[in-house]
Amino acid sequence: MIPARRKLFVGAVIIVLGLAFAAYHGARSSMVYYLTTTEFAGRPELRAARVRIAGRVVEGSVVKADGESRFAITDGTTRYNVRFRGPLPDLFAEGKNVLVEGRLDGDGILLASQVISTHPVEYKEKHPER
Numbered sequence: 001m002i003p004a005r006r007k008l009f010v011g012a013v014i015i016v017l018g019l020a021f022a023a024y025h026g027a028r029s030s031m032v033y034y035l036t037t038t039e040f041a042g043r044p045e046l047r048a049a050r051v052r053i054a055g056r057v058v059e060g061s062v063v064k065a066d067g068e069s070r071f072a073i074t075d076g077t078t079r080y081n082v083r084f085r086g087p088l089p090d091l092f093a094e095g096k097n098v099l100v101e102g103r104l105d106g107d108g109i110l111l112a113s114q115v116i117s118t119h120p121v122e123y124k125e126k127h128p129e130r
């Protein structure tokens with residue numbers, strides 16, 4: 001016969017392990033790799049993973065039609081074509097930095113589920129002479 005304290009201890013351990021597994025699984029499923037286009041090209045094991053890729057929108061590459069946008073991003077070395085269905089952010093423009101989250105399809109096109117406009121980390125005064 002198992003004493004009541006031992007049963008309570010075993011029950012508590014099972015609950016703690018279950019919560020730890022749920023937290024680990026939840027954290028792992030929400031993790032997204034953050035890479036530049038060149039870093040992504042160098043990690044073929046991430047081809048099927050959901051990733052966030054930082055790059056600059058290539059000038060002259062933006063095409064919008066039927067609620068879908070197609071454009072290319074690059075970090076100056078590697079270029080990826082992107083397809084995104086939905087409204088683009090207000091600050092989205094050619095030559096600007098963006099962060100694209102999505103998966104690569106079989107044709108090498110990044111199917112974006114989210115596009116985020118970013119800005120350079122450096123600050124420049126509008127009127128430095130003032």
